[in-house]
Amino acid sequence: MRAVLLRFAGAIPTLFGVVLVTFLLTRVLPGDTATYFAGPTASAESIAQIRTSLGLDRPLPEQFWRYLKDLSHGDLGMSLTTGQPVKTELINRLPASAELTLSGLLLAIGIAVPLGVLAAVRQGSLIDHACRVVTTAGVSLPVFFTGLVLVYVFYFLLGWMPAPLGRLDAFASPPPQRSGFYLLDTLLAGDIETFRAAAAQIVLPAATLALFALAPIARITRASMLAVLGSEFIRTARASGLSGPTVVITYALRNALLPVVTVLGMVFSFLLGANVLVEKVFAWPGIGSYAVEALIASDYAPVQGFVLTMAILYVLLNLAIDLVNRAIDPRARRGA
Amino acid sequence: MSAVLRVEDLSVAFHTRGGTVHALDRVGFTVGAGETMALVGESGSGKSVTAYAIMGLLEAAGRITGGRALLGETDLLATDLSRIRGRRVAMIFQNPRAALNPIRAVGRQIADVLLRHGGATSGNARARAIEALRAVGIPDPARRANAYPFELSGGMCQRVMIAIAVAARPELLIADEPTTGLDVTTQAVVMDLIQAMAVQTGMATILITHDLALAAERAQRIAVMHAGHVVEAADTATLLTRPLHPYTARLIAATPTAAGSLDALQSVPGGLPDLRGSTIPPCRYAARCERRLPACDGPLVTRSAGDHAVACANPLEAVA
Amino acid sequence: MSNTLAHARYVLAENPVTLLAALLFAAFAAMAILGPAIAPFDPLASDTMRALQAPTWRHLFGTDQLGRDILSRVIVAARIDLGIALASVALVFAAGGLAGLAAGFFGGWVDAVVGRVADTIMAFPLFVLAMGIVAALGNTIPNIVLATAIINFPLYARVARAETMTRREAGFVDAARLSGHRDGALVLLQVLPNIMPIMVVQMSLTMGYAILNAAGLSFIGLGVRPPMAEWGIMVAEGAGFIVSGEWWIALFPGATLMLAVFCFNLLGDGLRDIADPRRRT
Numbered sequence: 054m055r056a057v058l059l060r061f062a063g064a065i066p067t068l069f070g071v072v073l074v075t076f077l078l079t080r081v082l083p084g085d086t087a088t089y090f091a092g093p094t095a096s097a098e099s100i101a102q103i104r105t106s107l108g109l110d111r112p113l114p115e116q117f118w119r120y121l122k123d124l125s126h127g128d129l130g131m132s133l134t135t136g137q138p139v140k141t142e143l144i145n146r147l148p149a150s151a152e153l154t155l156s157g158l159l160l161a162i163g164i165a166v167p168l169g170v171l172a173a174v175r176q177g178s179l180i181d182h183a184c185r186v187v188t189t190a191g192v193s194l195p196v197f198f199t200g201l202v203l204v205y206v207f208y209f210l211l212g213w214m215p216a217p218l219g220r221l222d223a224f225a226s227p228p229p230q231r232s233g234f235y236l237l238d239t240l241l242a243g244d245i246e247t248f249r250a251a252a253a254q255i256v257l258p259a260a261t262l263a264l265f266a267l268a269p270i271a272r273i274t275r276a277s278m279l280a281v282l283g284s285e286f287i288r289t290a291r292a293s294g295l296s297g298p299t300v301v302i303t304y305a306l307r308n309a310l311l312p313v314v315t316v317l318g319m320v321f322s323f324l325l326g327a328n329v330l331v332e333k334v335f336a337w338p339g340i341g342s343y344a345v346e347a348l349i350a351s352d353y354a355p356v357q358g359f360v361l362t363m364a365i366l367y368v369l370l371n372l373a374i375d376l377v378n379r380a381i382d383p384r385a386r387r388g389a
Numbered sequence: 390m391s392a393v394l395r396v397e398d399l400s401v402a403f404h405t406r407g408g409t410v411h412a413l414d415r416v417g418f419t420v421g422a423g424e425t426m427a428l429v430g431e432s433g434s435g436k437s438v439t440a441y442a443i444m445g446l447l448e449a450a451g452r453i454t455g456g457r458a459l460l461g462e463t464d465l466l467a468t469d470l471s472r473i474r475g476r477r478v479a480m481i482f483q484n485p486r487a488a489l490n491p492i493r494a495v496g497r498q499i500a501d502v503l504l505r506h507g508g509a510t511s512g513n514a515r516a517r518a519i520e521a522l523r524a525v526g527i528p529d530p531a532r533r534a535n536a537y538p539f540e541l542s543g544g545m546c547q548r549v550m551i552a553i554a555v556a557a558r559p560e561l562l563i564a565d566e567p568t569t570g571l572d573v574t575t576q577a578v579v580m581d582l583i584q585a586m587a588v589q590t591g592m593a594t595i596l597i598t599h600d601l602a603l604a605a606e607r608a609q610r611i612a613v614m615h616a617g618h619v620v621e622a623a624d625t626a627t628l629l630t631r632p633l634h635p636y637t638a639r640l641i642a643a644t645p646t647a648a649g650s651l652d653a654l655q656s657v658p659g660g661l662p663d664l665r666g667s668t669i670p671p672c673r674y675a676a677r678c679e680r681r682l683p684a685c686d687g688p689l690v691t692r693s694a695g696d697h698a699v700a701c702a703n704p705l706e707a708v709a
Numbered sequence: 710m711s712n713t714l715a716h717a718r719y720v721l722a723e724n725p726v727t728l729l730a731a732l733l734f735a736a737f738a739a740m741a742i743l744g745p746a747i748a749p750f751d752p753l754a755s756d757t758m759r760a761l762q763a764p765t766w767r768h769l770f771g772t773d774q775l776g777r778d779i780l781s782r783v784i785v786a787a788r789i790d791l792g793i794a795l796a797s798v799a800l801v802f803a804a805g806g807l808a809g810l811a812a813g814f815f816g817g818w819v820d821a822v823v824g825r826v827a828d829t830i831m832a833f834p835l836f837v838l839a840m841g842i843v844a845a846l847g848n849t850i851p852n853i854v855l856a857t858a859i860i861n862f863p864l865y866a867r868v869a870r871a872e873t874m875t876r877r878e879a880g881f882v883d884a885a886r887l888s889g890h891r892d893g894a895l896v897l898l899q900v901l902p903n904i905m906p907i908m909v910v911q912m913s914l915t916m917g918y919a920i921l922n923a924a925g926l927s928f929i930g931l932g933v934r935p936p937m938a939e940w941g942i943m944v945a946e947g948a949g950f951i952v953s954g955e956w957w958i959a960l961f962p963g964a965t966l967m968l969a970v971f972c973f974n975l976l977g978d979g980l981r982d983i984a985d986p987r988r989r990t
Contacts, residue, residue, distance in 0.1 A: 067828065289489065292482075294475025326835060363834050364834070383539075
């Protein structure tokens with residue numbers, strides 16, 4: 054437990070760096086922030102007034118201090134287009150993004166890990182070649198393009214999937230909010246019909262993300278599995294007559310997962326970015342599409358809030374990855 | 390004496406990019422019940438390949454091209470080994486720390502084998518694993534059962550390996566350089582333990598080593614391997630005092646003894662021949678041999694007098 | 710040198726895919742350089758009479774909602790897409806390469822600062838950071854180039870640093886110092902040529918990612934503005950027509966983009982095999 058807390062402490066300098074960069078990004082806004090906040094018709098006088106009220110006439114360190122103080126209250130400013138506090142909107146929209154990203158990631162892991170394992174166990178087989186094609190092609194796919202192709206094939210041509218218009222179609226109403234994840238909340242409410250509707254909406258965007266995240270995961274799983282299968286302790290396990298599944302899963306795969314978990318950090322970086330594009334393609338009401346709408350409207354507070362939120366999420370995810378690593382690897386546990 | 394393992398004409402080839410390597414050629418030997426037999430030879434002589442072939446653990450490029458390995462009535466080369474490995478034949482390796490799963494507690498690794506072969510149940514597996522650790526002389530076994538290999542010394546890890554190997558009371562234990570890489574005192578302790586376990590369970594042991602002195606000290610019989618051939622096999626005393634094969638004689642001369650002086654040590658001249666292709670000489674030692682005769686280019690014949698077998702056209706003493 | 714050539718020949722013979730990638734690269738380079746000269750139509754000329762036409766012999770890739778020839782737009786877009794990627798990669802090659810070189814060579818606080826900057830960049834999801842940078846600096850193409858360079862900075866700095874440290878420890882730098890070279894000259898003369906091959910491989914490996922990144926940014930409306938032809942924005946324009954079945958508007962630019970990225974990834978892998986036989990996968 055102490056080690057876990059130490060890990061958290063270790064992430065503090067990174068978090069500070071993230072906040073500092075986000076602050077600097079706010080201060081290098083094109084033109085003058087006060088002019089921008091005052092609007093195009095404002096007089097010089099009112100601009101000066103706004104500058105004072107925003108504290109923009111103060112030295113940078115003092116501004117940074119205020120920024121930190123605001124942050125500690127969760128104050129991320131107001132959206133000009135919606136008139137809502139950025140914090141509220143982000144909190145409202147975060148579950149949609151989280152549900153989508155996690156579904157995509159789980160789908161990717163669920164396909165990529167078995168694929169990589171099979172490719173390694175049956176090296177040179179058809180599935181190994183399939184794995185190679187997937188990993189090379191997968192990293193070349195522009196997510197927004199694969200998303201559109203999936204929509205065309207599965208919505209327009211085959212009609213198997215609903216229109217790419219958000220989390221639920223117009224006829225369904227969202228479930229009572231518990232986790233904010235529709236798939237979970239509908240099940241908790243026992244509303245199978247809405248669950249089906251929500252699942253149908255999420256399949257294509259999640260598959261788009263999964264296609265994108267598949268490649269690095271399958272690639273590292275295969276490589277790491279190959280290395281482990283050639284190691285001496287696997288020879289021992291075979292010599293001891295342990296069953297095939299025990300050797301491959303309990304002995305080899307668990308060891309092979311260590312590098313896979315580490316690579317998940319990188320995958321998350323890609324996935325959080327890809328999420329923005331996929332949300333735009335599927336009109337998914339998450340924080341990514343919120344930021345994109347704000348960007349188009351030159352509404353900067355939501356964009357900054359979004360960047361900061363994503364960065365903090367990413368730092369936390371990396372922390373979680375670290376903890377998973379420690380759970381799997383006793384050397385990391387006892388070594389540190 | 391009944392034989393636990395009888396290996397006959399075992400041949401193994403490896404298919405590599407550079408051609409087919411004929412790693413083993415008609416290898417044969419027997420191991421009696423409760424006996425320790427040493428397979429001795431330089432690295433590359435085929436000792437470990439022999440063991441892996443018997444265990445069915447050859448890497449993908451390796452193919453058994455002929456022969457039998459009879460464990461009782463079972464031909465190990467022609468059966469599914471999944472129910473035999475670990476149960477009737479077990480193996481321990483050099484570099485014990487790398488040979489154990491780094492992220493699984495050693496007690497659980499023993500329990501895995503006990504559950505598979507030793508008739509343990511999920512209820513008593515842990516207790517029996519602790520018992521197995523105690524039997525190989527690990528102090529405080531209940532605590533050590535939770536340890537990971539990186540937390541144990543090399544000697545301790547080798548004890549764990551032995552516990553895993555003997556868990557199902559196999560008929561035969563193959564120990565592949567079990568003491569290489571351990572310090573000298575630990576070496577003796579580990580060898581004592583292997584022999585004690587053998588006596589206790591009545592299992593036969595194949596000791597694979599490059600160290601003739603170790604073999605002389607621990608084995609009742611010795612088979613000398615050179616470039617994929619068994620060149621000579623005999624009981625230890627006979628082999629050491631009256632070697633018939635020139636290579637054996639060279640090996641003995643190259644082995645330090647407690648009484649001898651270092652000045653008297655001789656190295657074995659030359660290296661192992663190229664075992665690729667089809668132009669391998671019948672006697673693979675001929676190129677290094679000072680007793681070479683024209684007859685050496687004829688087919689290689691193994692002759693034996695009683696228990697003493699030699700594959701040489703011009704042995705040091707005539708074979709009756 | 711002849712050794713490298715022999716190895717290159719071996720890699721190409723072993724791996725015809727690299728050869729294919731090289732041919733594709735040549736095609737893209739021709740598109741980027743010749744662009745408007747080989748486009749059959751004016752990429753900006755709209756003709757509402759011919760709007761939303763599916764591919765025909767006249768318009769091989771069809772026409773968009775304004776009746777513009779998609780094939781011409783796809784061809785002309787190569788220059789801007791590859792240009793953005795190349796500019797950003799060149800920028801980060803210089804900046805990241807020099808920073809890594811300095812960090813590896815001088816160590817101490819230089820190393821600490823470069824390391825900290827790289828770590829802070831890596832703490833962001835990279836595409837999100839690029840969005841933030843473009844939003845803050847202004848929605849222009851040069852800022853897209855800059856943002857793409859910044860998010861690739863850690864990669865380049867780390868590779869250059871690691872390579873420099875290996876060279877420094879190799880001892881010949883000490884030899885040069887003893888013979889009276891000053892530090893700056895030393896770095897350039899001795900270390901730089903030695904880390905060049907690996908850095909060039911790095912460049913080709915990140916080109917694909919840079920193209921994807923830039924196209925992604927313009928897909929969400931950053932950087933390139935209509936009516937300019939660019940693959941990302943063309944896909945964005947075609948996105949609305951996918952649900953009504955006009956697939957060609959988004960498909961052709963999207964597929965071209967994919968092919969370009971694929972080509973650079975393959976090329977990067979091939980170059981890596983040539984430059985560093987040990988890292989073959």
